[in-house]
Amino acid sequence: MTGELSPIxxxxxxxxxxxxDYVEDGMRVGLGxxxxxxxxxxxxGELVREDGLKIRGVPTSTRTAQLAREVGIEVISxxxxxxxxxxxxxxDEFDGELNLIKGGGGALLQEKIVATASDQMIxxxxxxxxxxxxxxxxxxxxxxxxxxxTTRALLEEMLISVDVMGRDVTLRMNGDHPYVTDEGNHIxxxxxxxxxxxxxxxxxxxxxxxxxxxxxxxDICDVVVIGYGDGRVEMRDINEGTVEKDRxxxxxxxxxxxxxxx
Ligand SMILES: O=C(CO)[C@H](O)[C@H](O)COP(=O)(O)O
Numbered sequence: 001m002t003g004e005l006s007p008i009x010x011x012x013x014x015x016x017x018x019x020x021d022y023v024e025d026g027m028r029v030g031l032g033x034x035x036x037x038x039x040x041x042x043x044x045g046e047l048v049r050e051d052g053l054k055i056r057g058v059p060t061s062t063r064t065a066q067l068a069r070e071v072g073i074e075v076i077s078x079x080x081x082x083x084x085x086x087x088x089x090x091x092d093e094f095d096g097e098l099n100l101i102k103g104g105g106g107a108l109l110q111e112k113i114v115a116t117a118s119d120q121m122i123x124x125x126x127x128x129x130x131x132x133x134x135x136x137x138x139x140x141x142x143x144x145x146x147x148x149x150t151t152r153a154l155l156e157e158m159l160i161s162v163d164v165m166g167r168d169v170t171l172r173m174n175g176d177h178p179y180v181t182d183e184g185n186h187i188x189x190x191x192x193x194x195x196x197x198x199x200x201x202x203x204x205x206x207x208x209x210x211x212x213x214x215x216x217x218x219d220i221c222d223v224v225v226i227g228y229g230d231g232r233v234e235m236r237d238i239n240e241g242t243v244e245k246d247r248x249x250x251x252x253x254x255x256x257x258x259x260x261x262x
Contacts, residue, residue: 007229011126012090014248015227016040018235019088019124020047022223025054028081030114031068032089033061033107036124040088045071058084060114061107062182084118091123092137092215094130094224098123098238099198103140103215106172106181112213115220123224127234130226134198135164138189140172140215141205148178148186151210155188158204163196185212 005013016039023029023044031041041064047053049072057073058081059065068075078084089111093101100123102108115121143151152169159167172179172187179187195201195216202216224236235244 011227011229012036013039015124015225018233019225027085030084030087031057031059031064033064034090034105036090048072060110086120087115087118088122098221100217101137108215109213121221123221133194135192135195138191141188142185142212154208165193166191
Protein backbone atom coordinates (compact mmCIF):
# COMPACT_ATOMS: atom_id res chain seq x y z
CA MET A 1 0.00 0.00 0.00
CA THR A 2 2.90 2.38 0.56
CA GLY A 3 3.18 2.86 -3.19
CA GLU A 4 -0.22 4.53 -3.22
CA LEU A 5 0.71 7.15 -0.66
CA SER A 6 1.88 10.50 -1.92
CA PRO A 7 5.16 11.90 -0.52
CA ILE A 8 3.14 14.44 1.48
CA UNK A 9 1.05 11.71 3.10
CA UNK A 10 4.22 9.75 3.90
CA UNK A 11 5.69 12.89 5.46
CA UNK A 12 2.59 13.38 7.62
CA UNK A 13 2.56 9.71 8.55
CA UNK A 14 6.21 9.53 9.69
CA UNK A 15 5.82 12.71 11.75
CA UNK A 16 2.73 11.23 13.42
CA UNK A 17 4.39 7.87 13.97
CA UNK A 18 7.41 9.50 15.61
CA UNK A 19 5.27 11.81 17.77
CA UNK A 20 3.28 9.00 19.37
CA ASP A 21 6.57 7.84 20.95
CA TYR A 22 5.96 10.66 23.43
CA VAL A 23 2.74 9.04 24.66
CA GLU A 24 3.04 6.92 27.78
CA ASP A 25 0.69 4.56 29.55
CA GLY A 26 -1.94 6.34 31.62
CA MET A 27 -1.60 9.69 29.89
CA ARG A 28 -4.46 12.07 29.11
CA VAL A 29 -3.78 13.14 25.55
CA GLY A 30 -5.19 16.04 23.53
CA LEU A 31 -6.04 14.86 20.02
CA GLY A 32 -5.68 17.48 17.30
CA UNK A 33 -7.67 17.93 14.12
CA UNK A 34 -6.72 17.76 10.44
CA UNK A 35 -5.17 15.27 8.04
CA UNK A 36 -1.83 15.05 9.89
CA UNK A 37 -3.53 14.71 13.27
CA UNK A 38 -5.74 11.97 11.80
CA UNK A 39 -2.59 9.92 11.11
CA UNK A 40 -1.59 10.40 14.73
CA UNK A 41 -5.01 9.27 16.00
CA UNK A 42 -4.75 6.14 13.87
CA UNK A 43 -1.20 5.45 15.09
CA UNK A 44 -2.37 5.86 18.69
CA GLY A 45 -5.33 3.59 18.03
CA GLU A 46 -2.95 0.94 16.78
CA LEU A 47 -0.91 1.19 20.00
CA VAL A 48 -4.11 0.89 22.05
CA ARG A 49 -5.34 -2.15 20.14
CA GLU A 50 -2.07 -3.96 19.50
CA ASP A 51 0.11 -3.02 22.49
CA GLY A 52 -2.56 -2.47 25.13
CA LEU A 53 -1.57 1.18 25.65
CA LYS A 54 -3.98 2.76 28.13
CA ILE A 55 -4.72 6.38 27.42
CA ARG A 56 -7.67 8.73 27.51
CA GLY A 57 -8.04 11.17 24.64
CA VAL A 58 -9.61 14.61 24.55
CA PRO A 59 -10.55 15.36 20.92
CA THR A 60 -10.47 18.88 19.52
CA SER A 61 -13.39 18.40 17.11
CA THR A 62 -16.35 16.14 16.45
CA ARG A 63 -14.42 14.71 13.48
CA THR A 64 -11.51 13.70 15.67
CA ALA A 65 -13.84 12.36 18.38
CA GLN A 66 -15.49 10.08 15.84
CA LEU A 67 -12.18 8.83 14.47
CA ALA A 68 -10.74 8.28 17.95
CA ARG A 69 -13.71 6.14 18.94
CA GLU A 70 -13.50 4.20 15.67
CA VAL A 71 -9.86 3.27 16.32
CA GLY A 72 -10.49 2.25 19.94
CA ILE A 73 -9.28 5.25 21.95
CA GLU A 74 -11.26 6.06 25.10
CA VAL A 75 -12.67 9.54 24.60
CA ILE A 76 -13.29 11.90 27.52
CA SER A 77 -14.18 15.58 27.69
CA UNK A 78 -11.72 18.26 28.74
CA UNK A 79 -13.81 18.84 31.85
CA UNK A 80 -13.40 15.19 32.77
CA UNK A 81 -9.68 15.30 32.12
CA UNK A 82 -9.22 18.78 33.67
CA UNK A 83 -5.58 18.86 32.60
CA UNK A 84 -3.64 16.97 29.95
CA UNK A 85 -0.17 15.46 29.86
CA UNK A 86 0.30 16.06 26.18
CA UNK A 87 -1.43 17.35 23.06
CA UNK A 88 -0.41 16.32 19.56
CA UNK A 89 -1.80 18.40 16.71
CA UNK A 90 -1.03 19.60 13.20
CA UNK A 91 -0.47 23.19 12.09
CA ASP A 92 -0.84 25.30 8.98
CA GLU A 93 2.45 27.15 9.54
CA PHE A 94 5.23 27.22 12.13
CA ASP A 95 8.17 29.59 12.48
CA GLY A 96 11.63 29.33 14.06
CA GLU A 97 10.23 30.17 17.51
CA LEU A 98 7.60 27.44 17.12
CA ASN A 99 4.79 29.96 16.90
CA LEU A 100 1.95 28.64 14.78
CA ILE A 101 -0.96 29.46 12.56
CA LYS A 102 -3.74 26.94 13.11
CA GLY A 103 -7.40 26.67 12.19
CA GLY A 104 -7.22 25.73 8.52
CA GLY A 105 -9.52 22.87 9.49
CA GLY A 106 -11.80 25.17 11.48
CA ALA A 107 -11.07 23.73 14.92
CA LEU A 108 -8.77 26.44 16.30
CA LEU A 109 -10.92 27.26 19.34
CA GLN A 110 -10.97 23.79 20.86
CA GLU A 111 -7.39 23.23 19.68
CA LYS A 112 -6.13 26.30 21.53
CA ILE A 113 -8.07 25.49 24.71
CA VAL A 114 -6.83 21.90 24.70
CA ALA A 115 -3.20 22.76 23.88
CA THR A 116 -3.13 25.45 26.56
CA ALA A 117 -4.44 22.95 29.11
CA SER A 118 -1.56 20.54 28.38
CA ASP A 119 1.86 20.13 29.96
CA GLN A 120 3.30 19.81 26.49
CA MET A 121 2.17 20.53 22.94
CA ILE A 122 3.76 18.62 20.08
CA UNK A 123 3.07 19.71 16.53
CA UNK A 124 3.39 17.29 13.65
CA UNK A 125 3.93 18.72 10.20
CA UNK A 126 5.43 18.17 6.80
CA UNK A 127 8.38 20.39 5.93
CA UNK A 128 6.30 22.69 3.69
CA UNK A 129 4.67 24.15 6.81
CA UNK A 130 7.89 25.80 8.01
CA UNK A 131 8.10 29.55 7.31
CA UNK A 132 10.45 32.36 8.22
CA UNK A 133 7.54 34.68 9.04
CA UNK A 134 3.97 33.59 9.71
CA UNK A 135 1.21 34.95 7.50
CA UNK A 136 1.29 33.42 4.03
CA UNK A 137 -1.42 31.05 5.22
CA UNK A 138 -4.64 33.03 5.86
CA UNK A 139 -5.06 33.53 9.60
CA UNK A 140 -8.38 32.06 10.81
CA UNK A 141 -10.34 34.05 13.36
CA UNK A 142 -13.43 32.53 14.97
CA UNK A 143 -16.27 35.05 15.40
CA UNK A 144 -19.80 34.74 16.71
CA UNK A 145 -22.46 34.89 13.97
CA UNK A 146 -24.25 37.85 15.60
CA UNK A 147 -23.08 41.01 13.83
CA UNK A 148 -20.20 39.25 12.06
CA UNK A 149 -20.06 41.95 9.36
CA THR A 150 -19.53 44.60 12.02
CA THR A 151 -16.86 42.40 13.58
CA ARG A 152 -15.20 42.12 10.17
CA ALA A 153 -15.23 45.92 9.78
CA LEU A 154 -13.63 46.31 13.21
CA LEU A 155 -11.02 43.72 12.27
CA GLU A 156 -10.18 45.55 9.06
CA GLU A 157 -9.81 48.80 10.96
CA MET A 158 -7.55 47.14 13.54
CA LEU A 159 -5.31 45.72 10.82
CA ILE A 160 -4.32 49.24 9.77
CA SER A 161 -2.49 49.66 13.08
CA VAL A 162 -0.36 46.49 12.99
CA ASP A 163 2.63 45.38 10.92
CA VAL A 164 1.11 43.13 8.25
CA MET A 165 1.46 43.04 4.48
CA GLY A 166 -2.13 42.32 3.35
CA ARG A 167 -5.47 43.24 4.90
CA ASP A 168 -8.17 41.25 3.08
CA VAL A 169 -10.68 39.55 5.33
CA THR A 170 -12.98 36.86 3.92
CA LEU A 171 -15.82 34.88 5.43
CA ARG A 172 -15.09 31.16 5.20
CA MET A 173 -17.81 29.38 3.23
CA ASN A 174 -19.08 25.84 3.10
CA GLY A 175 -20.67 25.72 -0.33
CA ASP A 176 -23.33 28.44 -0.39
CA HIS A 177 -23.39 28.91 3.38
CA PRO A 178 -21.00 30.38 5.91
CA TYR A 179 -18.82 27.71 7.50
CA VAL A 180 -20.04 26.83 10.99
CA THR A 181 -17.60 25.61 13.64
CA ASP A 182 -18.29 22.95 16.26
CA GLU A 183 -19.21 25.82 18.60
CA GLY A 184 -21.72 27.29 16.12
CA ASN A 185 -19.48 30.22 15.11
CA HIS A 186 -18.15 31.52 11.79
CA ILE A 187 -14.55 31.92 10.62
CA UNK A 188 -13.04 35.02 9.08
CA UNK A 189 -9.80 34.33 7.19
CA UNK A 190 -7.29 37.18 7.35
CA UNK A 191 -5.05 37.34 4.28
CA UNK A 192 -2.09 39.05 5.89
CA UNK A 193 0.79 37.80 3.74
CA UNK A 194 3.31 38.47 6.44
CA UNK A 195 2.83 39.08 10.16
CA UNK A 196 5.51 41.32 11.67
CA UNK A 197 4.68 40.69 15.33
CA UNK A 198 2.56 37.60 15.94
CA UNK A 199 2.24 38.17 19.69
CA UNK A 200 0.89 41.69 19.17
CA UNK A 201 -1.57 40.64 16.45
CA UNK A 202 -2.83 37.73 18.59
CA UNK A 203 -3.45 40.03 21.53
CA UNK A 204 -5.11 42.85 19.59
CA UNK A 205 -7.43 40.49 17.70
CA UNK A 206 -8.89 39.10 20.89
CA UNK A 207 -9.80 42.60 22.11
CA UNK A 208 -12.40 43.00 19.37
CA UNK A 209 -15.99 42.30 20.47
CA UNK A 210 -17.37 39.36 18.51
CA UNK A 211 -13.98 37.66 18.18
CA UNK A 212 -13.93 34.40 20.09
CA UNK A 213 -10.36 33.30 19.35
CA UNK A 214 -7.67 33.59 16.71
CA UNK A 215 -5.45 30.95 15.11
CA UNK A 216 -2.12 32.37 16.26
CA UNK A 217 -0.52 30.02 18.79
CA UNK A 218 2.26 32.01 20.45
CA ASP A 219 4.45 30.32 23.10
CA ILE A 220 2.20 27.27 23.24
CA CYS A 221 4.07 24.69 21.16
CA ASP A 222 7.07 22.90 22.72
CA VAL A 223 8.19 20.54 19.98
CA VAL A 224 7.66 20.31 16.23
CA VAL A 225 8.15 16.94 14.58
CA ILE A 226 8.79 17.52 10.88
CA GLY A 227 8.24 14.63 8.49
CA TYR A 228 9.71 14.20 5.02
CA GLY A 229 8.41 12.06 2.18
CA ASP A 230 11.50 9.80 2.30
CA GLY A 231 10.94 8.83 5.93
CA ARG A 232 13.24 11.40 7.52
CA VAL A 233 12.04 13.12 10.67
CA GLU A 234 13.48 16.26 12.27
CA MET A 235 12.70 17.49 15.74
CA ARG A 236 12.64 21.12 16.86
CA ASP A 237 12.52 21.45 20.63
CA ILE A 238 11.93 24.94 22.03
CA ASN A 239 13.71 24.20 25.33
CA GLU A 240 16.76 22.41 24.03
CA GLY A 241 16.94 24.19 20.71
CA THR A 242 18.03 20.89 19.29
CA VAL A 243 17.49 19.43 15.89
CA GLU A 244 17.47 15.68 16.05
CA LYS A 245 17.68 14.06 12.66
CA ASP A 246 16.09 10.72 12.56
CA ARG A 247 15.09 8.32 9.88
CA UNK A 248 12.11 6.15 10.50
CA UNK A 249 11.78 2.94 8.64
CA UNK A 250 8.63 3.51 6.72
CA UNK A 251 6.44 1.19 8.72
CA UNK A 252 4.19 -0.97 6.62
CA UNK A 253 0.76 -1.02 8.15
CA UNK A 254 -1.75 -1.91 5.53
CA UNK A 255 -4.83 -1.25 7.64
CA UNK A 256 -3.73 2.22 8.61
CA UNK A 257 -2.99 3.15 5.03
CA UNK A 258 -6.13 1.70 3.49
CA UNK A 259 -8.35 3.28 6.14
CA UNK A 260 -6.75 6.67 5.62
CA UNK A 261 -6.97 6.51 1.85
CA UNK A 262 -10.72 5.71 1.92
O1 LIG B 1 -5.42 23.67 12.68
C1 LIG B 1 -5.88 22.70 12.14
C2 LIG B 1 -7.34 22.39 12.14
O2 LIG B 1 -8.08 23.45 12.69
C3 LIG B 1 -4.99 21.71 11.47
O3 LIG B 1 -4.12 21.19 12.41
C4 LIG B 1 -4.24 22.41 10.38
O4 LIG B 1 -5.19 23.00 9.51
C5 LIG B 1 -3.34 21.45 9.62
O5 LIG B 1 -4.13 20.54 8.91
P1 LIG B 1 -3.47 19.42 7.99
O6 LIG B 1 -2.74 18.50 8.89
O7 LIG B 1 -4.66 18.76 7.33
O8 LIG B 1 -2.57 20.11 7.01
